[in-house]
Every structure is written in structure tokens, then in C-alpha cells.
Amino acid sequence: MDLLPSAEQNQTIAAVAGYMADKLPVSRYQKLSYDAPELPGAAPREVASLGWLGFALDESQGGAGGTIADELLIAREVGRHLGPLWVTGGMLGARVAALAGDTALARRIIAGDAVVGFATAAQGSPASSDSPSGTIHLVGTEGAGYAVLVDEPGGVLIDLSKLQSQPRPSLERQLSLARAQLAPAAVAARLPAATGALFPRAAVLLAALQCGNAEATRDMSVEYAKLREQFGRPIGSFQAISHMVVDMALRCEQAWTQLCVGALSLMDAQRDARFHVSSAAVLANRAAIDNARANIQVHGGIAMTQAHNANYFLKRSHVVETLIGGSYLHLEAVIGSPVPGAQ
Amino acid sequence: MDLSYTAEDRRFRGEVATWLHTNVPKEKRPPDGAEGCAFDRAWQRSQFDGGWAGISWPKEYGGLGLSAVRQFIWHEEYARARAPHIGMVFLAINQVGPKLMLEANAAQKDAHLPAILRGEEIWCQGYSEPGAGSDLAGIKTRGVVDGDHLVVNGQKVWTSYAQHSDFQELLVRTDPAAPKHKGITFIIVDLKKTRGIDIRPLELMSGGKHFAEVFYDDARIPLANIVGTLNDGWKVTMASLAFERGTAFTADQIDLAARVEALITYATEHPAPGGRRNAIEDDEFRRRLALARAEVAAMRAMTLATVSRIEREGKPGPEGSMMRLFYGALSQRICQLGMDLLGPERLELSPMAQGWTHPYLRTFCHTISGGSAQIQREIIAGRVLGLPRSR
Numbered sequence: 001m002d003l004l005p006s007a008e009q010n011q012t013i014a015a016v017a018g019y020m021a022d023k024l025p026v027s028r029y030q031k032l033s034y035d036a037p038e039l040p041g042a043a044p045r046e047v048a049s050l051g052w053l054g055f056a057l058d059e060s061q062g063g064a065g066g067t068i069a070d071e072l073l074i075a076r077e078v079g080r081h082l083g084p085l086w087v088t089g090g091m092l093g094a095r096v097a098a099l100a101g102d103t104a105l106a107r108r109i110i111a112g113d114a115v116v117g118f119a120t121a122a123q124g125s126p127a128s129s130d131s132p133s134g135t136i137h138l139v140g141t142e143g144a145g146y147a148v149l150v151d152e153p154g155g156v157l158i159d160l161s162k163l164q165s166q167p168r169p170s171l172e173r174q175l176s177l178a179r180a181q182l183a184p185a186a187v188a189a190r191l192p193a194a195t196g197a198l199f200p201r202a203a204v205l206l207a208a209l210q211c212g213n214a215e216a217t218r219d220m221s222v223e224y225a226k227l228r229e230q231f232g233r234p235i236g237s238f239q240a241i242s243h244m245v246v247d248m249a250l251r252c253e254q255a256w257t258q259l260c261v262g263a264l265s266l267m268d269a270q271r272d273a274r275f276h277v278s279s280a281a282v283l284a285n286r287a288a289i290d291n292a293r294a295n296i297q298v299h300g301g302i303a304m305t306q307a308h309n310a311n312y313f314l315k316r317s318h319v320v321e322t323l324i325g326g327s328y329l330h331l332e333a334v335i336g337s338p339v340p341g342a343q
Numbered sequence: 344m345d346l347s348y349t350a351e352d353r354r355f356r357g358e359v360a361t362w363l364h365t366n367v368p369k370e371k372r373p374p375d376g377a378e379g380c381a382f383d384r385a386w387q388r389s390q391f392d393g394g395w396a397g398i399s400w401p402k403e404y405g406g407l408g409l410s411a412v413r414q415f416i417w418h419e420e421y422a423r424a425r426a427p428h429i430g431m432v433f434l435a436i437n438q439v440g441p442k443l444m445l446e447a448n449a450a451q452k453d454a455h456l457p458a459i460l461r462g463e464e465i466w467c468q469g470y471s472e473p474g475a476g477s478d479l480a481g482i483k484t485r486g487v488v489d490g491d492h493l494v495v496n497g498q499k500v501w502t503s504y505a506q507h508s509d510f511q512e513l514l515v516r517t518d519p520a521a522p523k524h525k526g527i528t529f530i531i532v533d534l535k536k537t538r539g540i541d542i543r544p545l546e547l548m549s550g551g552k553h554f555a556e557v558f559y560d561d562a563r564i565p566l567a568n569i570v571g572t573l574n575d576g577w578k579v580t581m582a583s584l585a586f587e588r589g590t591a592f593t594a595d596q597i598d599l600a601a602r603v604e605a606l607i608t609y610a611t612e613h614p615a616p617g618g619r620r621n622a623i624e625d626d627e628f629r630r631r632l633a634l635a636r637a638e639v640a641a642m643r644a645m646t647l648a649t650v651s652r653i654e655r656e657g658k659p660g661p662e663g664s665m666m667r668l669f670y671g672a673l674s675q676r677i678c679q680l681g682m683d684l685l686g687p688e689r690l691e692l693s694p695m696a697q698g699w700t701h702p703y704l705r706t707f708c709h710t711i712s713g714g715s716a717q718i719q720r721e722i723i724a725g726r727v728l729g730l731p732r733s734r
Contacts, residue, residue, distance in 0.1 A: 001412055003644070222730065233731070238733065243720040250665045253662045257641065257662060258641040261640070261643075264345065268346060282633075334634075335607070
């Protein structure tokens with residue numbers, strides 16, 4: 001029993017953290033124009049060359065043979081910098097394609113030749129039907145060839161070239177949003193729920209993004225509370241501030257340790273894996289959203305503006321909460337589970 | 344990263360479960376009082392005779408010297424076997440013992456450590472005073488050296504189980520002129536043999552006499568009972584704090600998880616107060632119960648992280664210092680949820696009633712005693728996050 005990363009996993013964390021800080025830091029948002037979404041450009045091929053997108057797929061499918069625990073660690077570092085959604089989109093999209101039997105498409109995704117954003121159902125569960133249809137939102141798909149939609153009944157990989165979509169104003173303006181009618185003709189690959197525990201797997205990766213987000217805002221608040229002075233003292237010396245920051249740190253520990261248990265339970269195919277994953281999803285959503293809100297309060301006026309990064313963390317926390325299926329859905333899974341740990 | 348246990352650890356779990364299954368007392372622990380005290384002593388003695396006393400104590404002091412993983416396994420099986428709460432033995436086993444191991448001389452260790460393991464010594468604390476709670480170093484109870492004794496005058500308060508204790512770990516001010524952390528002495532008081540000590544139990548809001556006020560009127564305590572040296576008591580007091588943040592509260596956490604499951608069962612069988620359906624069908628109760636379930640799971644995950652960190656690095660990480668803060672608030676939320684679910688049943692107060700009203704009143708101490716939630720936040724802000732001091 002060991003909840004901490006191995007030496008090898010720590011190297012992976014350091015490598016991902018180093019790349020993100022160097023090439024895709026959150027400060028990139030300041031250089032984008034407010035109303036224009038971020039385009040993938042050459043980044044997916046470069047990230048693909050580092051092996052992230054197929055890290056946990058079998059070698060026979062073009063992957064590196066790692067585990068969900070490895071993907072979890074990568075996703076947390078990506079989340080810390082509000083990394084592009086096509087990183088986790090690619091991980092999930094490649095899995096849907098590979099497990100659905102389209103190894104060629106899986107390999108193109110892993111190589112960064114096919115870029116995968118996210119889709120989420122406006123209502124209902126399109127993936128439950130043999131001929132998926134319904135109104136969907138496309139999130140972060142500008143410049144992407146595919147979108148992956150994962151919900152309880154399974155996953156579908158959507159070919160965006162076969163879909164008519166209407167751009168919509170986005171909560172997070174640098175992340176594209178569009179509405180579309182899903183038609184069976186646009187489905188490139190479909191995976192039923194029974195295959196590969198896709199929904200809890202997606203929840204683990206998205207919750208890891210939330211944990212990275214929550215830890216980033218915790219760290220921003222800690223640093224600012226040490227530097228910013230009012231009444232002749234650092235604001236971190238005021239308990240009204242420091243105790244708020246302690247609660248941010250506690251939310252991070254709750255979410256991350258539970259997420260590790262969830263990911264490892266899923267890896268071991270334990271009976272209560274879904275309970276642990278959904279518990280983690282709820283706590284990770286809470287950590288990301290509540291910390292992002294608290295971070296704005298700690299920073300004060302400047303954090304209300306586009307000139308400061310704080311607002312991006314808040315907006316992303318709501319985007320990812322939506323993609324993960326929403327906290328209410330996961331609370332339902334938590335209460336609907338058998339007694340956890342019972343033998 | 345790995346959730347599975349080694350074959351040896353699994354075998355150990357089996358041994359623990361087997362022993363507990365046979366030896367856990369069949370009767371329920373009586374409420375605090377003389378009967379509860381006798382029960383706690385006997386159960387500790389029974390664990391000693393079975394070879395299970397002092398699971399976290401080093402072998403050289405008669406303990407089992409178990410790894411953090413095995414301590415966790417012990418606590419899990421202990422809770423699963425519905426073994427009784429450690430009760431009045433808690434302080435001696437989890438705080439006094441470790442403190443004496445680190446700071447006491449050979450004679451003091453020999454006098455007390457084996458007796459604690461055998462359940463022969465109940466200990467209480469002598470820390471807080473009416474004027475020194477969160478600001479513990481502000482104590483005013485005086486100790487004046489007179490020959491080979493320390494003569495103590497003053498008052499302590501919030502002393503758990505003082506009326507049942509054999510010994511007290513007492514903090515007194517021996518140098519009023521020194522800076523407040525430098526003039527404090529840590530001394531062992533034999534409560535059964537020392538004259539000039541008056542113990543007055545305080546009744547809790549839940550009923551029962553858990554705490555006491557302790558008054559000292561020229562109480563003469565041998566200088567040989569000083570642990571460490573004169574005026575160096577603050578260091579002795581702080582020595583075992585890290586010890587406390589290991590797995591000592593694991594059984595309480597597991598018990599809380601069982602309480603949540605009991606509430607879920609209750610909610611499937613009873614209507615929501617003022618509602619039309621069973622509570623489990625009511626969206627608000629359903630989500631509150633789900634969140635409680637998720638949070639007790641996270642508490643267990645944080646304990647697993649602490650255990651992992653102790654195994655790897657020899658000491659708990661940040662999650663260790665956050666556990667008390669989390670447990671205190673969560674136990675209150677869960678008991679409040681119980682009160683909300685009960686409806687009119689909640690009006691009945693006795694430890695043996697529906698099992699919620701009494702614990703609800705008791706949980707208020709979880710964010711006050713042993714360092715209030717505010718003090719816990721101060722510790723985390725300073726020592727974990729490195730924020731500037733607030734005073």
C-alpha cells in the first residue's frame with residue numbers, strides 16, 4: 001500500500017511540469033486575444049512526441065503500456081497550467097478509437113495528427129443509442145478534427161468534418177464553444193459502457209485537471225498573501241486571509257488523495273471503484289471551483305480583470321465540472337453505490 | 344502507487360481479526376464514570392495479555408513497534424470488530440507514553456511505561472487554565488522550588504478524566520521573569536498520593552462528567568518528577584506533537600464512516616421530517632448523505648497518504664496536520680445531518696437513545712479541545728504553507 005508516486009512516476013511528473021511551464025504556461029492566455037479561441041497549431045504533434053497521449057494504451061495499440069495512475073499524474077500537471085483540453089481529449093479519444101477497433105485512428109491521435117476536443121450532451125445521453133443523436137456542445141474543438149463525448153452509457157468519437165456546428169459565445173472565451181446536432185453519420189467510433197470503464201476513466205482524468213487547477217490557485221494565493229501588504233503587514237498575517245488559504249489547501253488534499261484511491265481502485269478493477277472515482281470527482285469539482293473563487297477574493301480588485309490569470313482558473317473549473325458530468329450526477333453514483341469497502 | 348497489501352500484511356490482518364473476534368468485550372462500554380474507567384483498564388489489560396498492547400510503541404518500551412501500515416491495519420480491524428473506544432487510556436498510550444520515551448529519565452520510564460501498557464495507569468493532562476487556552480504558553484499556575492519539592496499553587500481546567508486518573512502531566516510556571524516559553528516546567532503528579540489537590544468535575548452539555556477543574560493549594564511534588572529540566576517544559580510538551588498526527592485517530596475516523604452508513608440505512612427506512620417520501624428519496628437529504636459518504640472516503644484516503652508518507656519519509660506530510668481540522672468539522676456536519684434526519688426523535692437525550700443527539704452534543708469538543716480549529720489553521724498556515732505569523 002503506497003499512495004505516493006514511484007521514482008519513475010516522479011520523473012514523469014517533473015517532465016510534464018517542466019514542459020507545461022516552458023511551452024504551455026497559463027500566461028499564454030494573456031497573449032491571446034480575448035475573443036479568439038486558442039488554436040492547437042503545432043503543439044499536439046510536439047506533445048504527442050513526448051508520449052503523453054498514448055501513455056496508458058497498450059503497446060499493440062501504439063501506446064506506451066502505462067496505467068491510469070500515470071495518466072492521472074500527467075493530467076494534474078496539465079490542469080495546473082490550464083493546459084489545452086486536447087491533451088485529455090486525445091487520451092480519451094485514442095482509447096475510444098483503439099477499443100472500438102479503429103487502431104489506425106488511435107495511432108493518428110496518439111501521433112498528434114488527429115486532434116480531439118470534447119463534446120457534451122445538451123440533454124440526455126447520446127452515447128446510449130446505436131445511432132447516437134441529439135443536441136451537443138462542442139468544447140475546445142476549434143482547429144480539431146474530432147470530439148470525444150463520454151457519458152454513463154459509453155463514449156463516441158465524433159468526426160467534426162461531418163457535422164454542422166454553430167459557434168456560441170463561450171464562458172471561457174479562449175476556449176471555443178459551438179452547438180451541433182449529432183447525427184449517426186458523424187460517429188467515427190463508438191464504445192459501449194461495458195468496455196474499458198470509459199466513464200469513470202474520463203472522470204479520473206478530468207478530476208485530475210480539477211486538482212491541478214485547485215493546487216495552482218492555492219499556490220497563487222499563498223504567494224500573494226506573503227507579498228501583498230496592507231496596514232503595513234503582509235495580508236497572509238491576517239487570519240481572515242490565512243485561514244481561507246488553509247481551507248483551500250485542505251480541499252486540495254481531500255480531492256487529490258481520494259482521486260489517487262479512485263484511480264488505483266479502477267486500475268485494480270475493485271468492486272467499489274466507481275464509488276471512489278465519483279467521490280473524487282465531487283471533491284475535485286469542489287476544490288477547483290471553491291479555490292478559484294477564494295483565489296479571486298484573496299487577490300482583490302486585480303483578479304476581477306482580464307489582466308490577471310485568476311479569472312481563467314475560475315472559468316476552467318466550471319468548464320471541466322460540466323465535462324465531467326456535473327457534481328450532482330456523481331453524488332448520485334456515490335449514494336447509489338453499495339457500502340464501500342464491504343467484503 | 345499501489346493500493347494492495349503485501350502477503351505478510353494480509354496475514355497480519357488475519358491474525359488481528361482472529362484475536363479481536365475472540366477477545367473484544369461482548370458488553371458495550373459503560374458511559375464515562377467509575378464503571379467506564381474499570382472497563383477501559385480491563386480491556387487494555389486484556390490487549391496486553393494477548394500481546395497487542397502498544398501497537399505504535401517501540402519494542403524497547405514493550406510495544407509492538409509496528410510499521411505505520413500495520414498500525415492502520417490494526418485500527419481498521421479494530422473498528423470492523425466493533426471493539427470499544429479506547430476511552431480513558433487514550434492520553435497515556437498516545438501522548439504521555441511517547442513523550443516519556445523521548446524526554447524522561449530511565450527511572451521515570453521504568454516507573455510508568457510498563458504500567459501504562461498494562462492498563463494500570465490512567466493519566467490526565469494539566470495544560471489549559473482559565474486564562475490560558477489557545478495561548479497555552481500563557482499559563483500562570485506557579486511552581487516554586489522548596490528543598491527537593493516543587494510547591495504548586497493555581498488552577499487547571501478542561502482536564503479530561505481527572506477524577507479517574509492516577510497521574511497527571513502538569514505544566515507550571517517556574518520562572519515568571521523569563522520569556523513565556525522559557526519559564527515553564529513539565530512535572531509528573533501522583534494524583535492519588537499528593538495532598539492539596541482538589542478535583543471538581545464539570546458537567547458537559549451532553550451530561551456526564553468528562554472534564555474537571557483541578558485546584559492546587561501548596562501541593563508538594565518531588566523534584567525527581569520533573570521531566571527534562573526545570574524551566575524546559577515547553578520543549579517536552581511539544582516533543583510528541585508529531586507523534587499525535589500519525590494514525591492515533593484512525594479508529595475514530597472509521598467509526599465515523601460506520602455512522603454515515605447507519606444514517607443512510609435510517610434514511611431508507613424513515614420519511615424525511617416534513618417530507619412525503621423516505622429521506623433517501625429526498626434530493627436534499629440524498630445529496631447531503633452522498634457528500635458525507637464521499638468526505639469520509641476522502642478522510643480515509645488522507646490517512647492512507649499519511650501512512651504512505653510515514654513509511655517513505657519517516658514523518659507525516661501536510662495531510663497529517665490537516666486531518667484534525669477535517670475530522671472535527673466533518674464529525675459535526677455528520678451529527679447535524681443525523682439531527683436533521685431524526686425529526687422529533689432528536690429530542691431524546693441519553694447515550695443509549697437513538698445514538699445521535701448525544702454524539703451531536705459531544706462533537707462540539709472536536710473543534711475546541713486539543714487545539715481549536717482556529718489554532719489548527721494557524722499551525723497549518725505557518726508550518727505547512729509558510730504564511731507570516733499573525734501575532
